[in-house]
Amino acid sequence: MRDISMERVEETRKNILSIIKSPSLTHEQKLTNLANQADSLMEVLDLPEGLDELLNQSIDTKCICDLAEGHAPVRPRYIVPDYAKFMKEGCSFLQLAPPTDLSEALNHLLIFYKHVPSVTNYPVYVGQLDELLEPFMDTVDEATAKKLIRMFMVHMDRTILDSFSHANIGPEATRAGRILLEVEAELEHAVPNITLKYEEGVTDDDFALEAVRCALHSAKPSFANHRMFSGELTERYVIASCYNGLPLGGGSYTLCRLVLGNIAKRASGIADFKENQLPYVLDIMARYMDARIRFEVEESGFFENHFLAKEGFIRRDRFSAMFGLVGLAECVNLLLEKEGMTGRFGHDEKANDLGVEIMDQIKAFNDHHENPYCEVTGGHFLLHAQVGLAEDENVSPGTRIPIGEEPEELIDQLMVLNRFHKYFPSGTGDIFPIDLTVHRNPEFVLDIVKGAFRKDLRYLSFYSSDSDVIRVTGYLVKRSEMEKLDAGMAVLQNTTGLGLGASKNGHILERKVR
Amino acid sequence: MKAVVNRIIPFSSVDGPGNRTAVFFQGCNIDCKYCHNPETRGICRNCGACVDVCPTGALSYREEGGICYDGTACVQCDACIHVCPHDSSPRTQEMTPEEVYERVKRQIPFIRGISVSGGECMLQPDFLKQLFSLVRADGLTTLIDSNGTIPFWEYPGLMEVTDGVMLDIKAFDAAEHRNVTGVSNETILANAVYLAKHAKLYEVRVVVVPGLYDAERSVKEMGAFLVPYRKTHDFRIKLIAFRPMGVRKQYAGYRVPDAAYLNRLAELLRDLGFRDIMIT
Ligand code: SF4
Ligand code: SF4
Numbered sequence: 001m002r003d004i005s006m007e008r009v010e011e012t013r014k015n016i017l018s019i020i021k022s023p024s025l026t027h028e029q030k031l032t033n034l035a036n037q038a039d040s041l042m043e044v045l046d047l048p049e050g051l052d053e054l055l056n057q058s059i060d061t062k063c064i065c066d067l068a069e070g071h072a073p074v075r076p077r078y079i080v081p082d083y084a085k086f087m088k089e090g091c092s093f094l095q096l097a098p099p100t101d102l103s104e105a106l107n108h109l110l111i112f113y114k115h116v117p118s119v120t121n122y123p124v125y126v127g128q129l130d131e132l133l134e135p136f137m138d139t140v141d142e143a144t145a146k147k148l149i150r151m152f153m154v155h156m157d158r159t160i161l162d163s164f165s166h167a168n169i170g171p172e173a174t175r176a177g178r179i180l181l182e183v184e185a186e187l188e189h190a191v192p193n194i195t196l197k198y199e200e201g202v203t204d205d206d207f208a209l210e211a212v213r214c215a216l217h218s219a220k221p222s223f224a225n226h227r228m229f230s231g232e233l234t235e236r237y238v239i240a241s242c243y244n245g246l247p248l249g250g251g252s253y254t255l256c257r258l259v260l261g262n263i264a265k266r267a268s269g270i271a272d273f274k275e276n277q278l279p280y281v282l283d284i285m286a287r288y289m290d291a292r293i294r295f296e297v298e299e300s301g302f303f304e305n306h307f308l309a310k311e312g313f314i315r316r317d318r319f320s321a322m323f324g325l326v327g328l329a330e331c332v333n334l335l336l337e338k339e340g341m342t343g344r345f346g347h348d349e350k351a352n353d354l355g356v357e358i359m360d361q362i363k364a365f366n367d368h369h370e371n372p373y374c375e376v377t378g379g380h381f382l383l384h385a386q387v388g389l390a391e392d393e394n395v396s397p398g399t400r401i402p403i404g405e406e407p408e409e410l411i412d413q414l415m416v417l418n419r420f421h422k423y424f425p426s427g428t429g430d431i432f433p434i435d436l437t438v439h440r441n442p443e444f445v446l447d448i449v450k451g452a453f454r455k456d457l458r459y460l461s462f463y464s465s466d467s468d469v470i471r472v473t474g475y476l477v478k479r480s481e482m483e484k485l486d487a488g489m490a491v492l493q494n495t496t497g498l499g500l501g502a503s504k505n506g507h508i509l510e511r512k513v514r
Numbered sequence: 515m516k517a518v519v520n521r522i523i524p525f526s527s528v529d530g531p532g533n534r535t536a537v538f539f540q541g542c543n544i545d546c547k548y549c550h551n552p553e554t555r556g557i558c559r560n561c562g563a564c565v566d567v568c569p570t571g572a573l574s575y576r577e578e579g580g581i582c583y584d585g586t587a588c589v590q591c592d593a594c595i596h597v598c599p600h601d602s603s604p605r606t607q608e609m610t611p612e613e614v615y616e617r618v619k620r621q622i623p624f625i626r627g628i629s630v631s632g633g634e635c636m637l638q639p640d641f642l643k644q645l646f647s648l649v650r651a652d653g654l655t656t657l658i659d660s661n662g663t664i665p666f667w668e669y670p671g672l673m674e675v676t677d678g679v680m681l682d683i684k685a686f687d688a689a690e691h692r693n694v695t696g697v698s699n700e701t702i703l704a705n706a707v708y709l710a711k712h713a714k715l716y717e718v719r720v721v722v723v724p725g726l727y728d729a730e731r732s733v734k735e736m737g738a739f740l741v742p743y744r745k746t747h748d749f750r751i752k753l754i755a756f757r758p759m760g761v762r763k764q765y766a767g768y769r770v771p772d773a774a775y776l777n778r779l780a781e782l783l784r785d786l787g788f789r790d791i792m793i794t
Contacts, residue, residue: 411524438527447533451624
């Protein structure tokens, strides 16, 4: 552990006091922030040389961003427990025998969620709910099942105070899956996020249409390309947090992101970017992630001591890490500008081709970089198109076309996206607000999903242009809650604040309606 | 073979089931008072009135005569179509069936079919037959949106490559129909019967315009007339509320029907046994 200056200690003490006295933070938020302050005093990671100059910079110059993971990771960033094992075997640490009926199953899950850590301190994955509940559907009548599941979903919405929390259903239709969709369409909740793993021919059309109808009411579920994800991560994958594809019974140690637009600012032109700047930053970010992972595995003691690991709900060798990026659009546009060339990302073939070349280069780097603790993904990280932060300005999520610049026709947008989704097994996605008239023709949305997935798009989200629940970048918020917060009232969920920031900085309410 | 195409909408959610590419042909043979895209009615006579009003210089005279339209300069302000004295538009394009097909193909696999509309697309039956044969080879379905004034039974070849027709019945009473559209509805009703019997009637469309004709009586009589044909083949009835958007000034003053009135009409149809009724 390295020394730090007294100045830094004093500064931290001041921060701590202001957190304690803060009028606007809830008690839970204070505890989280106090823990972050304590963590910020730590210097235990073997940081690669040159990192400081890329990481600790203002938002418009930093080239690497570690998304508030702290200085001494006490747990992996995203944890994806094998809830099916829990349903089958119970949990000795929590003193729970396997559930025998639907009420017990739901109650067990709610207990378990309170003990699943993550970077947000709330579970980022709450299970493949249809599969978990289906075996108990015969223990009650249909109406009771619906009532119980409804209470369960309300409980989650009011106690998991962060919509970076994800439930999965599909690809097959089940009774439990149908009830979940029915309930969610009625509740219009922001939490949890839901993804339907969809595969044409495996997922019945009528079930998929139920999902579309639900999405037009409550902005979820999103649709994940099951064929693609299971091809890359095997059938034992989940969608967690925003839209992150991760191994079941494991998760992700860490997620750092390249801010490509800011890396382009360092470059004199395309050649300098490709030959010098990008390789330099890629190398430092990868070694930074290696250092974080090494600490988590070798020093933190998490995998030796936490009950999730001890009882086999997660396994160390089922963890990988997410090599993220944002701002491909801004990067491409800036590089073309520096070369004195015209063309905008998302519109011109030349610009899109440059985007593909940059992605190929990042992929090739990642394919060569080895980390000994990412066995589950062949010793490599997983590329991830990060969705952005509330404070991001002029940074488009992942490889998205900037809001306000979407091509006039959806077909043209889809044909650009299909060149980029394939790079990101740990997640990327695009979001489409849909015109009201589509409520009468949900097949319209399903046709687009089918076509998109045949064309190797990975993940799509839709919401109705007039609905209260809307998708910010990957997570959900309620418009009505944002309005309350904007008017100075306290609101329950942490992500409402992020949504408000994103609606002001990221123009999410100005997406092109389809 | 060529036809004048007003526009092609790559993804449409309102022109039949699922996602479809919609092709709008230029030119119409009747004159509905509430027409909401009157600029598709006439064929351009190259009078030049639109060239002068275009704010961006997207329109110019061709040396060899005619009007030249530059899509990249157009800002879609619609000044040209508002000034056109012939209910036409300079933004149309003469195309062959093969050229239209090329524009449809880009949307595969995102669409399940195409719908052709207008103007009145049945003024180009041979073109449609050719276009439909091309897109059907790709597994797409084909729908015609028509005012029904042209007898479908005279085009068996086209019917063979057509999956369904969306047919307007603008008033059941012949005199009222003449008042709304300028023509009688005799052929239209015969078309409805012909299409229903051959399982090609996908949808019957009724535009409800309070004050223009008695929609309640019309829907009741039309329902009674059509109900026997539900036995051979079930079809949808779509009740469309009049909206002043796009309608020519002299006809834009009609009232928009309220939801209660539209629901009452739907109820009348339900009482007759119709099940698939849509209000938009
Ligand atoms: S809509 Fe017509 S008038 Fe307006 S810019 Fe385009 S061509 Fe010119
Ligand atoms: S579009 Fe109308 S106004 Fe323009 S030249 Fe043709 S007929 Fe004249």
